[in-house]
Amino acid sequence: MADRTTPTYESGEADRLPARDHELYNRIAQESDFIELRRRYRSFAFPATIAFMVWYLTYIICNNWARDFMDTILVGNINVALVFGLLQFVSTFAIAYFYARHANKSLDPLATELRDEFEREAGR
């Protein structure tokens, strides 16, 4: 039941915010610092996601359709399949590490600055 006194409520939680917040968000969205922050975030997150998905699917596909390759013995009882599987662990740890470093160095300072700007002007 839509309440006549709050007609816009049905179009999103954001409608509950004061008008001042909307102005600030939209202004920050146009600032060069924010555009740079978004670019830096996406330029890491998107290629990294594509990379690990391709790498993971390659592993799955090799398990299915490249059995001879996977069965190749490397040393002792260690075959390609096991090493390939363990490399999925290594790549996961590595991507996590590099993302953390990227975020600490390139994302957090900009994000903090913009958040402080918002909170200062929104009076919080």
Added chain:
Amino acid sequence: MNAALLVPLATGNRALTIGLFLAVVAVTLYITFWASRQSKTAADYYAGGRSFTGFQNGLAVSGDYMSAASFLGISGAIALYGYDGFLYSIGFLVAWLVALLLVAELLRNSGRFTMADQLAYRMRQTPVRTAAATSTIVVSIFYLLAQMVGAGALVGLLLGVDSAGVKNLVIVLVGALMIIYVTFGGMKGTTWVQIVKAVLLMTGTLLITVLVLAKFSFNLSELLGAAADKSGKGEAFLQPGQLYGKDLTGKLDFLSLGLALVLGTAGLPHILIRFYTTPTARAARKSVLWAIGLIGSFYLMTLVLGFGAAALVDTGKGSQIQTSAGNAASPLLAQAVGGGEGTLGGSVLLALISAVAFATILAVVAGLTLTSASSVAHDLYANVFKKGQASEQSELRVARIAAFVIGSIAILLAIPAQRLNIAFLVALAFAVAASANLPALLYNLFWRRFNTRGATFSIYGGLIMAVFLVTFSPVVSGTATSLFTTVDFAWFPLRNPGLISIPFGFLCGYLGTLISKETHSAERYDELSVRALTGAGAEKAVVH
């Protein structure tokens, strides 16, 4: 797992095992009592006051994620099927990169208590919250049911009893404990239960891993060789193909499973709401980093446990590991490396690992119940039904009632479900999470034009398609291992629906968006982006 196939373990140490189980119960109840006195506001109840550090939440995330199925199931699968048993753990781990790179921080900044919050910011609330709550509850109940049935069988196995009465009693007790944790302890209590469990699980697993490796002079190749010899399958035991991909259908099924595993984690509601328990997005990121480290190390250790069990414990026909579908592998391995059956060391380690498995079950079911209860109270009651006009007190009362009702339903469903093979429910939960929830979350964060109809279409479309395909798959009918063995209405050949249902969920979200004329949500996209990326206006930690 099929409960009827489980044969109890040796009974010599039952008193010790029960003692340790009671210690776990006592510690967790104390935590719950302590947490209930600290929880006052909605943010306390739903999000633990958002005051957990990255490390604490990392432990809790790991405790929430690593179920008894992965602790006992994966090592058991490796013990029985060798290399192929290892494949699950790779999907389960790599999946965390989706959470780290695309979801955790942005969700922390743009939501409050539930998965739906993040969509509700720029969409029409009633339809998106209803859709997101539906999928949250479906995923959580599937997962919960699988855990509860597993609990009955596992505890029966670990205590060395195989009577239906005891299993029913265990299900009721586990259910009652989980209701108590969630009703009284809220997120704070649940989180600490998960932290304790994660510490126990990591410590116990590390101990057994070191003991196993010591038997092979810390030479992995030697361990693998011994496992391959003992398995009777030789080199093939260390190669792909013992469990998956025997024919083309099998290969496609494996691909489908692999996709659901890697894309499902970041859409599991009980994982998503854990990110709200940290004070900042930065702490949410740290918690995922810790989780990746802990979960990754854990799965590496299960590799040693699985091959260790294959090398050191009887896994042949009629052995306990065979009859328990692998679930007994880790406990029996613990007994073996402790000195064997009847020795003090063997008994102590067996009891210890059993208690760890028990704590694991409790922590996971508590997390799932809390997630469903939060969604009922916050999404359905406070925002859909009361249109945001509910008082905090009434919302919290509904959350507690919902926890009680959902927990009771889970108990009532789990008791008859024991006779059924419901192992597929966990895989189905991942498939629904990947097909219904992930498309909506990602579109919302990265596609300006995405709107209410897109969100509801992707959630209902992915959910319905996943459940529909599974219903008509060999999992439900037509084979000896199906839910219904005597009828055959399976026309969809794959056991896992992900290969079809995940693209379908994304497609529904895309088409739903295009056929809607709503523009308001696109106008709010910039605001959502600023909130999500900078944390401006994000919910803050509670200061008591």
